[in-house]
Amino acid sequence: MCNYSERDRASMGERVALDLDLVKGFRFFDPHIHMVSRTTDDYQAMADAGVVAVIEPAFWVGQPRTGIDTFRDYYSSLIGWERFRASQFGIKHFCTIGLNSREANNEALAEAVMELLPFFIYKEGVVGVGEIGFDDQTAAEEKYYRLQLELAKDARLPVQVHTPHRDKTKGTSRSMDIAQEHGLDPGKVIIDHNTEETVKEVLERGFWAAFTIYPFTKMGNERMVEIVKQYGPERILVNSAADWGISDPLAVPKTAALMVKSGIPKEVIEQVCFKNAVAAFGQSGQLDESMLTESMVIDQGQKFEGNSILRGGQQPRRDAGSIIIS
């Protein structure tokens, strides 16, 4: 979500040149990214930077949908086409399925979406109900948040909770109160988009605390480094939430690189940029570490002589630095 605030270069701190050699050999898991809005260049760059898996939470698409069929097609794309697209770059694509808070405010449509959700949440690779929670913190948002918490409980799935941008601290506490009121185990609830103001309570209450590294409007990664220094790696996750706004699909590897530069131990970085995501969302039964270590099978198939055809899991690489396109 992008709110563009004018900031001059000087206020953005010291510029550190991109050097992903700092994280060579690391594996990353971005547990919140909206790949439907991203290009193949992003997939390629992510794979090159060591991203091996992503979770794509169901979200709104930048403007409100007006019909149930567009919801169904969107959910279908998360378990179909987008999953395939990611696999072409060797990236495992998981998703969470839910009715986002903004669109919960269209109650007639929200009712229809609720009827649709059970068809999707049991699918392979669906690792949670999400992203759900509050935006404006309206009564309708609360109603559908509660209904979806019940759905997650029945399906024994983790919950990925979007916390509001406005009135965040109170909204975050309230999100946790309601989850516990419905009997959800905080250990199966991932509270997203945390800040310095919310992290303490989230961790103390036993929830997972996810941080979104997103330019201008959410966390910057220098702040993230400080948080990991202060709170350690337990139950902390880093994500990009990259979407159709000005955002960065390399936020996780870049943050890891900054952590390396800041002297944070490798085990800690691996925990917040990979392992915690596996542990939190692995509770769905749909994801475990062995799935992420499988090497991509490249089927050379029946090659014709002199004609090497790349198949399954290998995309030809275009030369972005050349004006020649062939």
Place this chain on the structure above:
Amino acid sequence: MKDEVDLTNKRDTDAERLANQIVRHVSDEEWGVLTDQINQLANDPQPNTLARVFTAIPRTIRSADKDLRITFDETAPVNSDQLPLLVKDWSLARLVRVWVLMNLPALEQQAYVSLIDRLFKYGEMEELVALYSALPIYHDPAAWKPRCTEGIRSNMAPVRQAIILNNHYPSRFLDEGAWNQLVLKAFFTDEDIPQIIGLKTRNNAALAGALVDYAYELHAAKRNINPFLWVLVAPFLDDRAYRLMEQLIQESEHRSTRKAVAYAFSASSFAPAADFIKENSELTDLLDTADTPWDGWLDQTD
């Protein structure tokens, strides 16, 4: 009694063969769950029950080896109305899903089609692969033509491959336009062409014309042309095709292309092609089909 498959509702020996494969790779408990579900669906195929069972297959067979790939000879259908099923490099979940579909009772057509259509509508990628693999075993086979045609348009390679490769349904049921799209799509997406069933019986002049156009387009772009294309063009050689082929047999840097064109010329009754082979006897070594994808094509019946 895990080794002896005895399903009260088994449809035919096909389902039995699949069951015999499946039983080897799952635990006794999982097998018990699966057979209970099959029997329940056979007696009362509720859409919600089917959707739940079908989606949950990978969870139901959790103990099975995820990397297991199953291949076996074509099933031999008991009644000739039913197409054989070809199982090649299938995951166990795919096999179990198709087996579940085989065991559904033949309801009244509309109810049967809508029962399975709903699975297509909400299918994730692996489910779609299984659903399209099962085209040969559905009841009311002609009712699945639009679904098959639609599936060929899929952008998800595994889904498309489930229809295009090693599947008896398309060649038996698609009309010429849809069949030609299937073959053209297979060339466009670099599929292993000989794995398409019915290539020979369904080959036609319109397809050959489109393939020649495609070959010209690739040639202009200096991209490689799959040599197998010329095998399909062979029975329909004309001046336009011949011009490009004559150039390729002399200039192509790929021996497989020269061999394919030589083979097409030798199989063709088009006079300039036959003459070319006669006049260039040094090309006879190109006519050896050993280790080419078209080896045995002349004797092939489908």
